[in-house]
Amino acid sequence: MTSSGKKLIYLDNASTTFPKPKEVIEYMTDFYSNYGVSPDRVSSEIATKAAEVVDASRRKLAELFGGSAPERLVFGYNITDSLNLLINSVLEQGDHVICTTLEHNAVLRPLYFLNDHRGVELDIVPFDEYGYIDPEDVKSKIKENTKLVLIIHGSNVVGTIQPIKEVGAICRREGVLFSTDTAQTAGLVPIDMPSMNIDVVCFTGHKSLMGPTGIGGMYIREQLKITPSRSGGTGILSELREQPEEFPYCLEFGTPNLLGIAGLLAAQEWISSQGGISEIHKREMKLANRLHDGLSEIKNVKLYCADLSHDHLPVLAFNVEGMNATDAGNKLDLEYNIANRTGLHCAPLAHKALGTDKSGGTVRLSIGPFNTEEDIDSAIKAVGEIAEAARDSAL
Numbered sequence: 420m421t422s423s424g425k426k427l428i429y430l431d432n433a434s435t436t437f438p439k440p441k442e443v444i445e446y447m448t449d450f451y452s453n454y455g456v457s458p459d460r461v462s463s464e465i466a467t468k469a470a471e472v473v474d475a476s477r478r479k480l481a482e483l484f485g486g487s488a489p490e491r492l493v494f495g496y497n498i499t500d501s502l503n504l505l506i507n508s509v510l511e512q513g514d515h516v517i518c519t520t521l522e523h524n525a526v527l528r529p530l531y532f533l534n535d536h537r538g539v540e541l542d543i544v545p546f547d548e549y550g551y552i553d554p555e556d557v558k559s560k561i562k563e564n565t566k567l568v569l570i571i572h573g574s575n576v577v578g579t580i581q582p583i584k585e586v587g588a589i590c591r592r593e594g595v596l597f598s599t600d601t602a603q604t605a606g607l608v609p610i611d612m613p614s615m616n617i618d619v620v621c622f623t624g625h626k627s628l629m630g631p632t633g634i635g636g637m638y639i640r641e642q643l644k645i646t647p648s649r650s651g652g653t654g655i656l657s658e659l660r661e662q663p664e665e666f667p668y669c670l671e672f673g674t675p676n677l678l679g680i681a682g683l684l685a686a687q688e689w690i691s692s693q694g695g696i697s698e699i700h701k702r703e704m705k706l707a708n709r710l711h712d713g714l715s716e717i718k719n720v721k722l723y724c725a726d727l728s729h730d731h732l733p734v735l736a737f738n739v740e741g742m743n744a745t746d747a748g749n750k751l752d753l754e755y756n757i758a759n760r761t762g763l764h765c766a767p768l769a770h771k772a773l774g775t776d777k778s779g780g781t782v783r784l785s786i787g788p789f790n791t792e793e794d795i796d797s798a799i800k801a802v803g804e805i806a807e808a809a810r811d812s813a814l
C-alpha cells in the first residue's frame with residue numbers, strides 16, 4: 420500500500436527486487452544490532468562472529484558461481500563498482516576489449532573512458548532481431564591484442580539471456596580473458612564458471628540475489644591473478660607498502676559493507692527455502708508468459724524481443740504505438756499505481772538498435788518472486804486501457 424491508499428503493484432524488479440524477504444530484513448536487523456562491528460578474527464568475540472558471517476556469505480556465493488576457492492569471492496559495493504575495478508585493473512594502453520550493444524552503462528562508460536583517454540581499443544558486437552548476440556561475431560573480432568571479452572548475461576532491456584557458455588568456450592580457446600555482467604541473472608539463472616569457461620563473474624546483490632543495495636562483488640577463477648587498480652587498508656599485513664597479494668585482500672579495500680554481506684547470506688538461505696534459483700525462475704517465467712500473452716492481444720502494443728520460448732528473463736519491454744514510453748509509463752504509475760521503468764534503462768546502444776531511442780525508449784515490466792497472477796492481470800488491464808485511450812485519441 421502507498422500513501423495514496425492504492426495497493427502498489429511492483430513490476431520494476433529488474434531495477435531492484437522489492438520487497439525484500441522479511442527473513443532477510445529480520446536477520447540483518449538482528450545481526451547488525453548484535454555484531455555490527457569491523458570483522459576481525461582475533462580482537463573480540465563479536466568481531467569474530469562478524470568475520471564468521473562474512474566467511475559464510477563468501478562461501479555461499481562462491482558455491483553459487485561454481486567456485487571452489489571462497490577467498491576468490493571478493494566483495495565490493497555493487498556491480499558498477501566491481502566492473503570498474505575489473506576493467507581498470509585489467510586493461511592497459513594498446514589492449515583491445517570486446518563487449519555488446521546490449522551492455523549497461525556500468526560497462527559502456529568505463530570502456531568509453533579507456534577508449535577515449537587511455538588508448539584502449541573497443542569493439543562492440545550487435546544483437547539480432549530476437550535479442551541475442553552471435554558468439555561467432557565475438558570470435559571474428561578477437562585479434563592479437565584482445566585482452567578482455569566482457570558480455571552481459573541477461574539483458575536488462577529486453578530480458579534475453581545471452582549464450583555466454585559458447586562465448587566462454589571461444590575465449591578459452593583463444594586465450595582471452597572472459598567476464599560477464601550477471602546483474603540480471605545472478606540468483607535467477609544458473610552460472611557455473613568452470614563449465615562456462617568464465618574467468619571473472621561480476622555480480623550485484625540487490626536484484627535476484629535478494630540482498631540489500633550497496634553490496635556486490637566478483638569471483639575470480641582459480642590461478643588467475645589480477646593486479647588491482649586500487650589499494651587501501653586490509654586489516655592485515657599493514658606493514659606492506661603495496662596491497663597484499665593474497666585473496667580476498669588483493670581486491671577488497673577498506674571497511675566492508677558488513678550489513679550487506681550479512682543480508683546476502685540470509686538472502687541465499689531464503690532462495691534455498693524457495694526451492695532454489697531454477698524454481699524461482701520457473702515461477703516468474705510462468706507469470707511472464709501470462710503477461711506476454713495478455714499484452715500480445717492488445718492491438719497497438721508492440722513487444723520487443725519477447726519470444727519467451729528461448730532463454731529469457733521475466734522482463735518485458737513494450738511500447739504503446741503512437742505514445743511516448745515515458746507518458747505510458749507515467750500513466751501506469753500515477754493512475755494505476757504500477758511501478759515500472761521507462762527510458763533507455765542505462766543501455767543506450769540497445770535502444771538505438773531497437774529504434775526506440777527516439778521515442779523515450781520503452782516501458783519495461785519486470786517480475787519478481789513476490790508478484791502474483793492478480794498483479795499480472797491488473798497490469799494487462801491497465802496497459803489495455805492506456806492503449807485503447809491512445810487509439811481513441813488517434814482517431
Ligand SMILES: Cc1ncc(COP(=O)(O)O)c(C=O)c1O
Pocket residue numbers: 433434497498499500523525571573574575600602603623624635
Ligand atoms: C545489466 C546491468 N548491469 C549493471 C547494472 C548496474 O547495477 P548496480 O546499480 O547494482 O551497480 C544493472 C542495473 O540496473 C544492470 O541491469
